[in-house]
Amino acid sequence: MYDLEEQEQIEALKAWWRQHGRLVVVAVVAAALAALGTTGWRYYRAQQNEQASQVFAEVEKAARGNNLKQVRELSTQLADQYGRTAYAALGALVAAKAEFEAGDLNAAAARLEWAAEHARDDETRAVATLRLAGVRLDQKKYDEALKLLEQQPPDPFLSLYADLKGDVLAAQGKTADARSAYQRALEKLPAEGLYRALVQAKLDGLGGVKP
16 A cells, blocks of 8 residues: 555645646657658658669660750659769769750750769869860850869869860960969879870960979
8 A cells, every 4th residue: 555655745736747748749740750750751862772773773874875855854753753862963964964965065064063062072063063064165155164173172183173174264365374273283183194194285285384
């Protein structure tokens, strides 16, 4: 049999439960639903990524087969249905390359703009921005290209950005500025290598002095 103190504790607990029990039940149910929702969301995202990876594989296959129509359709499907996955921006990069090789610079630029805006990581964004600047150079939209290249990319891309900036400035006839850009590119490159030799040749072509 309970003693008096235990009986008082039980009565107090009953009174507390009568006052707050409903809130406790609501809180427990809400927590359970939140946990279930998190699990469901993770499963959904995993499914989206798996499906997107399959579509992306088809984009690459179509690109290898020079099937531009299919590349366009599949990359658009990636953007529309799986735009929140990393594969969507990668698919846009593949499609942009196919459009560029087909001579449609406007379409290539549109794909690259989308990829730069929706990329899920800095590296993919940097690649898209760099390629977009290259397309703008081919279109002779020099100011747009330079604006893109003013962005600060991840370190591995610094030399590539500086090199392309040199190309744009050289195309504008801004020799001194182009020389400075090529020199910055060389500063970020290994002491030896074919790419360094290419940048050095551009610099030498402007009358620069080897560093």
